[in-house]
Amino acid sequence: MTPARIVIINDSTNATGGATSLALKSAQLLSDAGHQVTFVTGDEGSRDNLPDTVDVAALGGKSLLDLPMRQRIPKGLYNLQASRFVSRVISELDSPDVVYHLHGWAQTLSPSILAPLRKVQDRLVIHAHDFFHACPNGTYFNFQTESVCHLKPLSSQCLRTNCDKRSASQKAFRTVRMLIKNQILDMGNTRALVAVIHPFMTDWMARAGIDDAQVRVVRNPVQPFRTDRVKAEANSDLFFIGRLEPEKGAELAAQAARSAGRRLRVIGEGSERKRLEAQYPECVWEGWRSHAEIAQLIVHARGLIMPSRLPEPFGLVSLEAIHSGVPLIAFADSFVAREAADLGCAFVASERRPEALAAAVRALDEDHVVERASKVAFTQARDLSNSPEQWRDQLLSLYGELLISSHAAYSRQPVPPKQELGWTD
Known part of the structure; x- marks a missing residue:
């Protein structure tokens, strides 16, 4: 099935990191292929890296590091303004054939946006560009001991371990944020699809309780530096x-x-x-x-x-x-x-x-x-890896899978008796 509209959600429109670059690239590729695309962003909504055919919905917010210190913790844990903004976008655009694709959320939007997205999770792709949906510090790495971490995320031992690259207080912040995120949308019990960028990520995600049945591998697109071989x-x-x-x-x-x-x-x-x-x-x-x-x-x-x-x-x-x-x-x-x-x-x-x-x-x-x-x-x-075109087609395949499943689930819902709807003969 083909989506009527693809809503891409990301912290930023400034391509300063891999996740944002890929979110922007997907918008361009999908729009160029003739699909209706809306890019929902937490920042001011720059169009420098987006074609004119893509609609932009911008919150106009700032990343956590650009906020005054007193605002960083509350906005980072639950940005109420961002949640209301995404809820409003969904209410304006949603239909049974609209799909949603979440890329980055940790720098501006916060876990709060998962609350409105939970209502459309049967048509949602959550892209795991890293391990932030599984591990509090996002890396499965203990920066204090310089070693790979094999602990179960959010286990008692994990909670007691200062593994963050900045400080113990930063680990505490990220742990609370993950607990809030899991409370809003339990990725061990969700109808959303989780796109991982490498097959080896699957076991690491499962360690955090993310259901294998919902995980799909979508390798990133790669444009080689050269088309002729470097000797x-x-x-x-x-x-x-x-x-x-x-x-x-x-x-x-x-x-x-x-x-x-x-x-x-x-x-x-x-x-x-x-x-x-x-x-x-x-x-x-x-x-x-x-x-x-x-x-x-x-x-x-x-x-x-x-x-x-x-x-x-x-x-x-x-x-x-x-x-x-x-x-x-x-x-x-x-x-x-x-x-x-x-x-x-x-x-x-x-x-x-x-x-x-x-x-x-x-x-x-x-x-x-x-x-x-x-x-x-x-x-x-x-x-x-994928070519850009292969990557685009794999994303469309995920959207089609969601729509088929969503429509099938809707058709199986029982029709309430007429009297409950106030019908008359």
């Missing part, structure tokens, strides 16, 4: 592409490159740049670059290091590089790296240490090894 075997430089924040592991990449005797070129910006630039002057600090600019730089890559300190469900840049013929170096708990290693185009470090990462880098010392990995990456790794 990695002829190159010597390693690349890191990403935000220069502690969790992305740029320092681990710099340490590993130094140990392995390879030059590292760093593409990205962030709070760590100034310190890392001073500490690792042998690296080339390229700053932020557009996709087209990276395409010109990546031709000099022997490998891409993705040393995230936390389990990486997808890693967009890794696949943009792999599909261009650039082998990947990453930790073994990276979902994409595990699959790419099985194919033969990734080299994994079993431990989250610079020495282990350096050993994986040294596996690229032989040109024939790199050439083989590069060719496998370029020709055999396409199934690790």
Whole structure:
């Protein structure tokens, strides 16, 4: 079945993160394919990244970090204004053939929007771009011990553990927020579909009680940096592409490159740049670059290091590089790296240490090894992601599944006796 309208809901219209970029991309792809699309956003509703054919409904709010301190906790836990706003949008647009797709909610909209969405959950897709629907800190990673977390979310041990990257109070805030979210919409007992971006996420979501029967795998769309193969075997430089924040592991990449005797070129910006630039002057600090600019730089890559300190469900840049013929170096708990290693185009470090990462880098010392990995990456790794068109069609398939199920459930509802409706003969 084809939806009469697709309502996409996201914190923001500013493409500063992966989830928002994908929400905006879906709006464009679906609208270009002739579907009626409304983009519901918590911010001012910029049209810079949306076509004119997409309707925009904007709350006009600010992200939590842009609010005065006294407003952050109440608005972050339950933004009443956002709930009323989404409720009003639903009341104006809803019909039996309208579907809803929730992307990001944690920065502006808050769990409060799940209250009105609960009423249309049989036509709702909840997109899990990360683990925030399962784990209070969103990562299944203990930032204090620098280790992957295997606790059951919201268990007594989880509640007692300070795992947050900022503070124990931040963990407490995120825990309360998750308890509120679960109270509003229990994802272990919902008719909504939960879209995960990688099949390995399914078990991690189940650990939080999310029903496997409602989970659907929709791999992210990837546009390779290049359409011709990067001849990695002829190159010597390693690349890191990403935000220069502690969790992305740029320092681990710099340490590993130094140990392995390879030059590292760093593409990205962030709070760590100034310190890392001073500490690792042998690296080339390229700053932020557009996709087209990276395409010109990546031709000099022997490998891409993705040393995230936390389990990486997808890693967009890794696949943009792999599909261009650039082998990947990453930790073994990276979902994409595990699959790419099985194919033969990734080299994994079993431990989250610079020495282990350096050993994986040294596996690229032989040109024939790199050439083989590069060719496998370029020709055999396409199934690790979707093309934009494949991704759009998979989203439409989810919407059709919801509509079929919703209409079937409606048709099975008993018709009340005439007298209860006030009918007369």
